[in-house]
Amino acid sequence: MTNTSVETPAPHSAPEKRLKFNSFRIGPLVIKIILLSTFNAIMAFLMFTLASQGSWGLVAAAAALTIAIDVIYLNKRMLPAKYITPGLVFLLIFQVFIIIYTFYIAFTNFSTGHILDKDDAIQSLLSQNQERVPDSASYPLTVVDGPNGLGFLVTDPAGDALVGDSETPLAPVDATFEDDKAVATDGYTTLKFADVLQVQDQVFNLVVPVSDDAADGSIRTLDGSSGYQYVSNLLYDESADTLTNGTTGVVYTDQGNGSFESAEGAELLPGWTINIGFENFERAFTDSSIRGPLVSVMIWTFVFAALSMLFTFALGLFMALMFNHPRMRGIKIYRIMMVLPYAFPAFLGAMVWSGMYSTSFGFINNVLLGGANIPWLTDPTLAKVAVLIVNLWLGFPYMFLVTLGALQSIPEEIQEAARTDGASPWQVFRQIKLPLLLVSVAPVLIATFAFNFNNFNVIYLVTGGGPRISDADIPVGHTDILISLVYKVAFTGQQRDYGLASAFSIIIFVVVATVSIISFRRTKTLEDIH
Amino acid sequence: MLKTKKSLGLGAVLVTAGLLITACSSSTDDTATSTSPEPSSSAMESTSPAAGGADLVVWVDSERADALAQPAADYEAKTGVHVEIVGRDNATLKDDFIQQANSGSGPDITMGAHDWLGELTANGVVAPLELGDKADDYLPVALDASTYEGTVYELPYAVENLAVLRNADLVPEAAGDYDDMIAKGEAAGAEYPFVVEQGAEGNPYHLYPFQTSFDAPVFGRDDAGSYDPTQLKLGDGDQFAEWLGEQGKEGNMSTEITGDIAKEKFTSGDAAFWLTGPWNLTAATEAGINVAVDAVPAPGPSAAAPFAGVKGFFVNEYSENKVAANDFLVNYIGTEDVQLALYESGKILPALKAAADTAAADPLVSGFLAAGTDAVPMPAIPAMGQVWQYWGIAEAAILDGADPDSTWTKLTSDVEAAIAG
Numbered sequence: 001m002t003n004t005s006v007e008t009p010a011p012h013s014a015p016e017k018r019l020k021f022n023s024f025r026i027g028p029l030v031i032k033i034i035l036l037s038t039f040n041a042i043m044a045f046l047m048f049t050l051a052s053q054g055s056w057g058l059v060a061a062a063a064a065l066t067i068a069i070d071v072i073y074l075n076k077r078m079l080p081a082k083y084i085t086p087g088l089v090f091l092l093i094f095q096v097f098i099i100i101y102t103f104y105i106a107f108t109n110f111s112t113g114h115i116l117d118k119d120d121a122i123q124s125l126l127s128q129n130q131e132r133v134p135d136s137a138s139y140p141l142t143v144v145d146g147p148n149g150l151g152f153l154v155t156d157p158a159g160d161a162l163v164g165d166s167e168t169p170l171a172p173v174d175a176t177f178e179d180d181k182a183v184a185t186d187g188y189t190t191l192k193f194a195d196v197l198q199v200q201d202q203v204f205n206l207v208v209p210v211s212d213d214a215a216d217g218s219i220r221t222l223d224g225s226s227g228y229q230y231v232s233n234l235l236y237d238e239s240a241d242t243l244t245n246g247t248t249g250v251v252y253t254d255q256g257n258g259s260f261e262s263a264e265g266a267e268l269l270p271g272w273t274i275n276i277g278f279e280n281f282e283r284a285f286t287d288s289s290i291r292g293p294l295v296s297v298m299i300w301t302f303v304f305a306a307l308s309m310l311f312t313f314a315l316g317l318f319m320a321l322m323f324n325h326p327r328m329r330g331i332k333i334y335r336i337m338m339v340l341p342y343a344f345p346a347f348l349g350a351m352v353w354s355g356m357y358s359t360s361f362g363f364i365n366n367v368l369l370g371g372a373n374i375p376w377l378t379d380p381t382l383a384k385v386a387v388l389i390v391n392l393w394l395g396f397p398y399m400f401l402v403t404l405g406a407l408q409s410i411p412e413e414i415q416e417a418a419r420t421d422g423a424s425p426w427q428v429f430r431q432i433k434l435p436l437l438l439v440s441v442a443p444v445l446i447a448t449f450a451f452n453f454n455n456f457n458v459i460y461l462v463t464g465g466g467p468r469i470s471d472a473d474i475p476v477g478h479t480d481i482l483i484s485l486v487y488k489v490a491f492t493g494q495q496r497d498y499g500l501a502s503a504f505s506i507i508i509f510v511v512v513a514t515v516s517i518i519s520f521r522r523t524k525t526l527e528d529i530h
Numbered sequence: 531m532l533k534t535k536k537s538l539g540l541g542a543v544l545v546t547a548g549l550l551i552t553a554c555s556s557s558t559d560d561t562a563t564s565t566s567p568e569p570s571s572s573a574m575e576s577t578s579p580a581a582g583g584a585d586l587v588v589w590v591d592s593e594r595a596d597a598l599a600q601p602a603a604d605y606e607a608k609t610g611v612h613v614e615i616v617g618r619d620n621a622t623l624k625d626d627f628i629q630q631a632n633s634g635s636g637p638d639i640t641m642g643a644h645d646w647l648g649e650l651t652a653n654g655v656v657a658p659l660e661l662g663d664k665a666d667d668y669l670p671v672a673l674d675a676s677t678y679e680g681t682v683y684e685l686p687y688a689v690e691n692l693a694v695l696r697n698a699d700l701v702p703e704a705a706g707d708y709d710d711m712i713a714k715g716e717a718a719g720a721e722y723p724f725v726v727e728q729g730a731e732g733n734p735y736h737l738y739p740f741q742t743s744f745d746a747p748v749f750g751r752d753d754a755g756s757y758d759p760t761q762l763k764l765g766d767g768d769q770f771a772e773w774l775g776e777q778g779k780e781g782n783m784s785t786e787i788t789g790d791i792a793k794e795k796f797t798s799g800d801a802a803f804w805l806t807g808p809w810n811l812t813a814a815t816e817a818g819i820n821v822a823v824d825a826v827p828a829p830g831p832s833a834a835a836p837f838a839g840v841k842g843f844f845v846n847e848y849s850e851n852k853v854a855a856n857d858f859l860v861n862y863i864g865t866e867d868v869q870l871a872l873y874e875s876g877k878i879l880p881a882l883k884a885a886a887d888t889a890a891a892d893p894l895v896s897g898f899l900a901a902g903t904d905a906v907p908m909p910a911i912p913a914m915g916q917v918w919q920y921w922g923i924a925e926a927a928i929l930d931g932a933d934p935d936s937t938w939t940k941l942t943s944d945v946e947a948a949i950a951g
Contacts, residue, residue, distance in 0.1 A: 053634060112649060112653060113652040113653060115653050116653070116655075117632075120632050120654065120847075120848065123847070124654030124847050125654065127658065127847060128651060128658060128681065193857070194609070194610050196853060197584045197851075200851060200852065200853035200854060204852045204853050222658075222659065222660050222852065222860070223853060223856035223857040223860050224857060225857065226660075226662055228660050228662060269651075269652040270651075270652060270653055270654030270655075360784070378930075466730055466731060467730065468731065475919055491625070493915050493918070493919065494648060494649050494912055495912065
């Protein structure tokens with residue numbers, strides 16, 4: 001590695017000095033070795049952890065990344081890669097991975113009741129359907145180790161000791177008692193609580209039949225010290241992959257919908273996550289109770305993003321034109337005040353605005369409008385106006401700064417030339433300043449549009465998406481934009497639908513990407529003016 | 531020269547990496563040996579409880595973490611099971627638990643509220659508990675709430691229900707019924723005789739005691755005592771709706787009164803009565819208000835029965851330490867000392883009868899206990915989600931002046947359709 005510098009053209013300083021210095025450049029090498037070693041160690045540790053959890057795909061990905069980084073930094077040729085690799089890695093982890101994962105979720109039924117894999121769902125169903133035999137006694141219980149492995153030594157309500165294990169049903173034995181609880185018997189070793197914990201998985205799953213009759217149920221213990229008589233309401237048939245209700249005899253089968261269903265269509269929850277293809281997208285576009293709100297939300301999202309961009313640009317530009325006037329006094333103070341909303345945390349700003357809009361307690365109605373009773377946040381149209389005003393207040397300082405800079409970079413001579421030719425101030429603005437301004441500001445406008453398209457904070461903090469559209473099937477409001485709709489579908493209420501929300505996210509992604517691409521193409525034509 | 535240097539560099543990287551790995555793994559080995567089962571022979575011989583090889587991870591609301599630290603240490607001294615109390619943000623606790631329960635990084639036990647049960651069981655992340663004969667030691671409403679479809683899943687530790695806080699300096703005596711409360715509040719000259727938290731989307735939880743006073747619960751119950759989604763009783767609430775419309779007109783209740791405004795009015799002495807829960811008690815007493823806690827005065831023919839919310843603990847279905855987890859909850863958290871320790875940190879009525887009796891020595895707590903005599907558990911069934919979705923909006927509309935009758939009928943039919951749908 002030290003040789004890289006030899007190949008670079010020698011600097012102007014004396015060559016001997018440089019060479020001497022070069023021979024001492026062991027420090028960077030050591031740092032590099034330490035850094036790379038640390039990285040490799042962390043990655044190796046990560047791979048071991050992942051491998052122990054059986055995530056082989058991630059192990060492979062981590063290995064590939066480690067090798068790639070080692071190759072890049074131990075190789076003296078790939079100089080550009082050395083600079084861009086860290087950025088690329090973070091891009092992969094924080095952007096690409098999330099996008100891919102969202103795509104994956106959008107094609108599954110991942111939602112309330114479908115978050116497990118099938119084995120876990122079966123385990124949970126069986127565990128939830130262990131029913132204690134009605135009016136059965138509770139048995140003080142001691143875990144013992146006997147000829148057939150672990151067993152239970154229990155004391156029945158009459159005070160007699162019984163012992164049994166997974167193969168032999170409970171049978172009377174002579175036992176030593178402590179406080180009316182059988183604690184030891186011949187031929188069995190008593191496990192203390194600490195010993196029980198060593199094998200708690202086995203103890204928890206141990207089932208000791210009460211008698212030869214299966215209807216009597218079996219003894220199980222949850223806490224290792226008391227036993228209860230249970231019957232299983234659901235029986236799993238592994239070969240047929242069906243669950244049978246022991247009482248009603250109803251058979252539940254896996255019909256490919258991510259849960260066990262009876263012939264009548266009754267579904268057992270929890271189910272599990274399965275791949276369902278384009279079903280979420282189909283629902284978004286064909287289910288009328290979702291499509292209706294989705295279309296109105298999408299229209300409002302475009303309106304909101306476009307108007308927010310236009311208004312902030314217009315106000316920012318207007319202010320910039322005013323404050324660009326050379327003869328204005330105290331211009332710096334004005335400019336500082338102008339930028340204040342931008343310096344104010346947006347979260348706080350939005351929440352303060354939300355309070356100011358309150359109909360009978362808010363500052364706007366009470367003070368500014370002298371006790372008016374305007375339902376700012378509860379009327380659908382006014383609520384839209386309200387969020388636009390807040391967004392204007394939050395957004396114009398940025399536009400002011402950007403356009404002010406752009407205006408100051410427009411050469412004075414061009415404007416002077418125009419004026420000499422007899423152009424009115426409006427003509428100077430319309431035909432000289434604005435086109436030149438747009439060249440540099442257009443990308444900012446597109447970015448503003450894209451930002452406001454997903455401006456979750458303002459919507460969520462000012463109106464919370466409300467007022468609600470009362471006849472929609474999903475909890476959506478009149479001021480909800482797509483991203484706040486996604487949030488509501490995925491993260492509120494009892495029925496979470498992460499799959500559907502991911503499908504919505506992908507729709508947003510496609511829309512924003514399309515709009516951005518088209519707009520950037522357009523700005524190229526603007527640049528041609530230049 | 532170049533090659534040797536390069537291979538030397540590579541070698542150094544490998545050696546250092548190897549050293550680092552061993553450094554990391556040796557520390558993990560230590561913990562691994564202490565948690566993994568030892569050979570059974572040595573386990574049998576061990577007499578010291580400290581040899582018990584289980585670590586329990588318990589997620590709790592950060593506000594309760596300190597209160598549980600000492601009980602957890604005592605439990606470890608008693609059984610050798612190390613209990614790690616992890617304080618977490620209550621707002622994201624449920625979602626985090628559902629997401630991580632079976633991932634291997636979830637806790638063995640989580641704190642929660644009984645109305646999570648519908649979601650937790652549908653997602654299959656909680657394991658049943660068995661209280662056995664200890665079941666009768668709990669307040670009936672706590673046991674009722676902890677039971678979902680006939681199975682107990684929650685070890686309850688606190689019961690919350692609404693009551694009316696009265697500014698005893700303004701109104702020295704409790705109100706007989708709702709109209710009496712308004713009259714007393716007005717006579718006391720308070721700016722607001724009575725405040726209750728509402729908001730643009732309503733707040734049916736806080737209006738529910740009034741609704742039950744008109745004999746209109748949300749769901750009926752089946753023979754086993756579970757809430758039955760097919761027995762929707764909301765439709766019986768037309769009288770309540772009419773009454774609610776009147777309250778809106780007279781200005782006794784308003785969607786403008788949010789939780790913050792209600793709190794501000796009462797704590798500044800501008801409101802005589804405040805319908806709220808025990809969580810706001812401290813705010814009121816700290817503001818120097820002379821607070822008395824009364825039962826909710828009934829506006830209709832029957833008693834006003836608020837919803838009860840029961841806080842407790844759940845065992846993760848995918849925990850590998852279920853025996854320890856069950857023992858910790860049923861045989862330890864369910865004891866009077868621990869319940870009282872939790873009570874001290876939040877001043878919310880304990881779920882264990884014995885602890886509740888001790889706590890009721892405080893007149894404010896006994897006020898909530900008395901106000902909760904008729905309380906019923908908030909339904910945890912999924913159909914309740916459909917009710918919440920429309921309920922508050924409809925009540926807010928009625929308070930804002932919409933026609934009570936048709937709004938309530940629409941609410942009932944919307945909910946019915948959503949449950950069926």
